[in-house]
Amino acid sequence: MTLIFSGNDYKYELEGVMKLFIPASLFKHVYADSIETDDDYIFAREKSFGDYTLLYVIASAEGLKAHKAHIVRKSDCGLDSDKELIMSRLLFSVMHKITGKSSKWGVITGIRPVKRVNAMLSEAMDKEQIFTVLKEKYLCSDEKCELSYLTALTQRSAIEALKERSFSLYVSIPFCPTRCSYCSFVSQSVEGSMKLIPEYLNKLCEEIRYTGSLTKKLGLTLDTVYFGGGTPTTLTAPQLERLMRVIAESFDMSTVREYTIEAGRPDTITEEKLKAIKAHGCSRISINPQTLNDSVLEAIGRKHTSEQFYDSFSLARKTGFDVINTDVIAGLPTDTPESFRHTIDELIRLSPENITVHTLSIKRSARINQSGDRSVLDNPAAEMVEYANEKLLAAGYRPYYLYRQKNMLDNLENIGWAKQGCESLYNIYIMEEIQTILAMGAGGSTKLVDLAGHRLTRVFNYKFPLEYNKHFDLMIKKKNEIEEFYAEKE
Ligand code: SF4
Numbered sequence: 001m002t003l004i005f006s007g008n009d010y011k012y013e014l015e016g017v018m019k020l021f022i023p024a025s026l027f028k029h030v031y032a033d034s035i036e037t038d039d040d041y042i043f044a045r046e047k048s049f050g051d052y053t054l055l056y057v058i059a060s061a062e063g064l065k066a067h068k069a070h071i072v073r074k075s076d077c078g079l080d081s082d083k084e085l086i087m088s089r090l091l092f093s094v095m096h097k098i099t100g101k102s103s104k105w106g107v108i109t110g111i112r113p114v115k116r117v118n119a120m121l122s123e124a125m126d127k128e129q130i131f132t133v134l135k136e137k138y139l140c141s142d143e144k145c146e147l148s149y150l151t152a153l154t155q156r157s158a159i160e161a162l163k164e165r166s167f168s169l170y171v172s173i174p175f176c177p178t179r180c181s182y183c184s185f186v187s188q189s190v191e192g193s194m195k196l197i198p199e200y201l202n203k204l205c206e207e208i209r210y211t212g213s214l215t216k217k218l219g220l221t222l223d224t225v226y227f228g229g230g231t232p233t234t235l236t237a238p239q240l241e242r243l244m245r246v247i248a249e250s251f252d253m254s255t256v257r258e259y260t261i262e263a264g265r266p267d268t269i270t271e272e273k274l275k276a277i278k279a280h281g282c283s284r285i286s287i288n289p290q291t292l293n294d295s296v297l298e299a300i301g302r303k304h305t306s307e308q309f310y311d312s313f314s315l316a317r318k319t320g321f322d323v324i325n326t327d328v329i330a331g332l333p334t335d336t337p338e339s340f341r342h343t344i345d346e347l348i349r350l351s352p353e354n355i356t357v358h359t360l361s362i363k364r365s366a367r368i369n370q371s372g373d374r375s376v377l378d379n380p381a382a383e384m385v386e387y388a389n390e391k392l393l394a395a396g397y398r399p400y401y402l403y404r405q406k407n408m409l410d411n412l413e414n415i416g417w418a419k420q421g422c423e424s425l426y427n428i429y430i431m432e433e434i435q436t437i438l439a440m441g442a443g444g445s446t447k448l449v450d451l452a453g454h455r456l457t458r459v460f461n462y463k464f465p466l467e468y469n470k471h472f473d474l475m476i477k478k479k480n481e482i483e484e485f486y487a488e489k490e
Helices: 011-021 082-101 113-122 127-136 142-160 190-218 237-250 272-281 295-299 308-318 337-349 381-394 426-432 465-470 472-478 480-489
Strands: 002-006 028-031 041-049 053-060 064-073 166-173 219-228 258-264 284-287 323-330 354-359 398-403 414-418 434-439 445-450 454-462
Touching: 002 011, 011 028, 011 082, 028 190, 028 219, 041 082, 041 166, 053 219, 064 082, 064 354, 113 127, 113 398, 113 426, 127 142, 142 398, 142 426, 166 190, 166 237, 190 381, 190 434, 190 465, 190 472, 258 426, 272 308, 284 308, 308 323, 323 337, 323 381, 323 472, 337 354, 337 381, 337 398, 354 381, 398 426, 398 472, 445 480, 454 480, 465 472, 472 480
Parallel strands: 002 028, 002 041, 166 219, 166 434, 219 258, 258 284, 284 323, 323 354
Antiparallel strands: 041 053, 053 064, 354 414, 398 414, 434 445, 445 454
C-alpha cells in the first residue's frame, strides 16, 4: 500500500489510521502532487487557495475507490494539528467505505486516550462537552467515551494528590526464567544469561546510589517505587534483599506512598522471596497468570501451571500483601471465549485488589509473529474484553488506567481495574505522564516531567544487560541531563 502526501506531511497520523483498517501492513510513503502507482494507495492532498484550504483524500484498495473532501477557512483552522485531524477523519471515512470496517476509538490512534479526557477535565469541561469533542472530533464510539471518561474520573484523586518535585523510581530486572512466545520484551532468559546477573546487580546498585545522592542534591522526594521486568523475582531472595537495602540506604523512604514488585511469573515466587520483599516495605505485588487454562499456558510457552498461580497468590496473601495485581491477556492463541470467561470469573472469586486486562498485541519481534502463523489474529478478543468489562464493573472494580499499543487485536486496549482506593499511583502517573520517573537498569527510560513548562525529556539507559554492564560509566555521564533539566526548570 502506497501513501501519497501532497502539500502536507501527516505521515504519522494517517499511517496510524490506515493501520486500523489494514493492520500489520507495511506502507510506502511518497511525496508527490499526482498519483503514479499501480499499487493500492491513498492520496492525501492539502491545497490553499485564497482564504481557504481544501483537504481531500482519495483511496484505492481491494479493487474499490472512494474519496472525500473538506474545505476550511484559514482563519478558522490555521494549525497543522487541526488540519491533520480533519484529514484523519476524511481517511477514516473513505477506508470505512472501502473495507466496511470501523474502530470504536475512531481516529484516536495514540497510546494514551485518557490524557485527552484529563486535559478537558482540567479545563472544567463537563461530561456532555467532553463526549461531544470525543465523538465529533475523534469519531469515538459511546462505549469508548464512557470507558475513557470513567477511567479519568477514577484517576482524579491520585492526580490531585500528586506533589511538586516528587518522583517515582523504576528498577528494571530484565531477566526471565524462560521466554514466552508472545513476548517482545527485552528480557533475557536466565538459562542464557545467568552469568550476567552478578555484575548487573553491582552496576544497578551503583546507579541507585548515584541517583539517590543526585535526588538529594536536587531536593526531590521519592513517591513510589516500582520493580519491573522481565520478572524481578527471577532473582534470588538475597539478591532482592540486597537491592532493596541499597534503595533504603540511598533514599528517604519516609515519603514513599507505594512500593510495587512485578513478580509476574508464579513459578519464580517462593516464601523466602516474598518475606524478603515484604520486610523492605514493598506492599503491592503483581502475580500474573495471563490465563487459568493450562493448555493455553502451554501453547504460549509460559512454563507454569494455573495451580502454581493459585499457590503463589495464597502465599502472597499469607505473607501480608494487601494489594495484589493479576494480569490476564484476551486473545491468546488457542484460548476460547469460554475459557477466558472462566479465567475472569476465577480472578473475581479470588478478589485481588487490581486486575489488569491486556489485549494481545502482535509485536514484530515476538516468536509467535516470526512463526508466520497469522491465525492468531483471528481471535474473538473483543468478545472477551466485553465480558471482562461487564463482569469487573458489576464486581465493583473501576478502570483506573488505560493504554493502547500497536497491532492490538481488534484495535482494543489494556485496562487496569482496581477496587476503590487501591489504584496504583505509579501506573496512573506513568501513563498520564505527569510525574518524573527515574529509571534504573538496562532498558530503563527516565522521563523528566515539567508540567508547568509543558516539557517531557527522556534519558535512555542501554537496552541490554550486556551493554549496560559494559558501558556503564558512559551511561552514568549522560545522567547529567537530569541535573540540567532541573536547573532549566528553576
Ligand atoms: S514473563 Fe513476561 S517479560 Fe518474561 S518472557 Fe514472559 S511475557 Fe516476556
